[in-house]
Amino acid sequence: GAGVSQSPRYKVAKRGQDVALRCDPISGHVSLFWYQQALGQGPEFLTYFQNEAQLDKSGLPSDRFFAERPEGSVSTLKIQRTQQEDSAVYLCASSLASWGNEQFFGPGTRLTVL
């Protein structure tokens, strides 16, 4: 079947706009992760879901960042009042379970805030 998909692939926003980034994990995958990858850096953990429960959101950089996964499948990462420092690639990954399991990554959404 299809792998993890993310949409949109590219997003340009004006500073102050709200954006919503979507992730469709692999069907049946329990765990879902969001990462932020700034230019020249490795992915940085943002948040983790097990089914619909957000078990860890310690990596979210501010209260402008919000993630949800209401039915335990598709997830949305929302950024309110975007700032230039939010410009990055946002990666979504899913895995069958959590501990020690391979994460399958999506292609990412490149967000540019002008």
Next chain:
Amino acid sequence: AQRVTQPEKLLSVFKGAPVELKCNYSYSGSPELFWYVQYSRQRLQLLLRHISRESIKGFTADLNKGETSFHLKKPFAQEEDSAMYYCALSFTGNQFYFGTGTSLTVIP
């Protein structure tokens, strides 16, 4: 605090030469360690993890708890090994910490 350090941003080796990509971590317990790879225009994918002790595409990595290292090695580099390599650590099962990555170029 930086939990995973990859000291080389860029590494070039000739085809057929041995290659070693360094990874050091800071954690006193028993972490899970991984190497992820991203080939050009492809998505990030798992290369290997220390618990499986596998050799994938000729690559191996040994966890050295004394030196807190998990270096990736291959005895004979191939051109198709050119990619971005990320070392990653997990100790909660939920959070994964990635290094800044090493870009490997294998020169024909």
